[in-house]
Amino acid sequence: MDDNNTYLLWGPEAYLINQKIDGIVTGLAAAGEPPAVLNIDGDETPPQELGQILDFSPLFAMTRAVIIRNPNWLGKSPRGAKKTEGYRQVLDDYFQRDYPGQVLILTALESHSTNPITKLLQKQARVINIKPLSGAELEKWCRRELEKRQIRVAPAALARIAASGQDMYYLENMFEKLALMQREDVWGAAEIDEHLDSRLEISIFKLTDALLLRNTKASLETFRQLTEQGQPHLVILAMIIQQFVALSKVKFCIDAGYDKASIATATGLKDFVVRKMRDTAANFSSGEIRMVFEKLLEVDTAFKTENKDPRLVMETLLVAICSRG
Template identity: 25%
Template sequence: MDVKTAIKEIKQGKISPLYLCYGTEKYQIQQFIALLQEQVVDPDQRDFALAHFDLTETPVEVVIEEAETPPFLAERKLIIAKDSALFTAGRDGSKIEHKVETLLDYSKNPAEYSVIVFVVNSEKLDERKKVVKAIKSAGIALSFLPVSGAELVQWVVREVESRGSRIGTDAAEALIASAGVQMSALAVEVDKLCLYAGPGGKIEPATVEQLVARSTEQNVFVMVENIANLKLDKALDIFYELLKQREEPIKIAALIARQFRIMLQVKDLARQSYSQQQIASQLSLHPYAVKIAGEQARKFDAAMLRSILSELAELDYKMKSGRIDKVLGLEMFLLKLGA
């Protein structure tokens, strides 16, 4: 079952006794749990019907004991157990020993008055484990992975509209370029922009540029985008602004090299007919970052990208060995690249 179907069923009152939420998109998981909490727990009963556990500190049998205990002054209760390595292939870094048999036995006959949500911060589950098979059989496992580039833009548009304001795809893309691809960070910026625009107001790209501060990484990302579009003046403006913020030139050079390396990798994998999602998984990147890197890479051939990376490696050596002034060396590199 996918997340959209699970949300639809929850809103219809069809709630599973067991949920296993895994993936790297924490904001989506938080939103899903918030919806469950809204449907399962009465706001006046949260002190009695809502329990949180950290499985790096608490054995799973304590969670099951809580689930089997009837709720006090409430019809049902919601139990959230996070950071569990019980369902993944990696070693559990905690010193807690879990009696997995307790969970296996519970999954065969879960309590009607309890809903347990296990949260796993991992892209994959270990499908070989009995406990994973048991949860999938008795409950619902949901994957919360980063959405594709186009879907992320549409998500921003929907979030803005849900707050009573409006935004075009150009401004949404500008927001992602400034704030990054993490939904939690984007949601904070959306709140700020909607507050500025007001009910019915439209958020323009200029508004995003005015109100949303970019991190060093995002500044370098936009700098490379400007270089790819032959907008050297804008790229240099960002470079000088980073220097004003006392960013280390060696760090800036390393981030530029990283972006060009990603462009080359995306170009090579796309040539091998990898999809955007497959490339994202292969390079451990967000699909939107792959989309933008792919667009940037089309403006360079592979030989040019390799030559740029070679020059950056040489520049890094000269900067670190004191053979060239760091600011001057990076400035000359940008001017040559823009030319």
């Protein structure tokens, strides 16, 4: 099979990963009719079903892009050796045949050379490390995005944004918020600083992002920072609930076969929220999302009816959300 028909895109910056995916899909469209785009939940789809999906016969669409984002079986310690071997066998069988017009795109946060599926992809697919932008590149991107929205910032403010450590989706979201303010004056570094570091929703979003990625260490560290800043536990809990409600809506739509535009319409969520939730939906099975809501209810009840240490209750919740299986 032509290596160019299968991609493994890996890296920590979801914005750049999705940009690369859009470029691949656009390339398919340039060759003829717009391709059908199929987003697959790699963890919820059993190996046998995935094999059936990948067995492409162009009856209604001449080209098709199949996208599997961040499946657990591409991780360092995938759950279930037998199931992982099932996925490896499905992909191995897939590579034995040609599927003209079909492109398979898999994404991962990291590339683990000891993972048997990653080893297979390194031989059969086009593996691309999508590296984060350098400081200078990120500053250039920020300048372009700000100018596009007619937002003027001082050089020191621009440098502060580029050095903030926020991911590109967060920065894009912040630029949209600044644009809505319709301010004509130049934004100074101190003013931008408030939006980057001090605003409650930005800080808590760091925590919810870590939870959506099931990163226990980052979740606990960010929670510690929030509590040291004096953020109320109930406010943090409310934001976590809000994010998982959004995740559950998007995951339901993905499972129902909705495309990105249809998901935004059905859920009423903004495009950047839909993008983020689509990127992380594969990290949780439907059963795990139900478990998260059960834990959230337990914590909410504990805060209202029990005399427990709220910090310990929250830390236990974070560990439970990030734990797998």
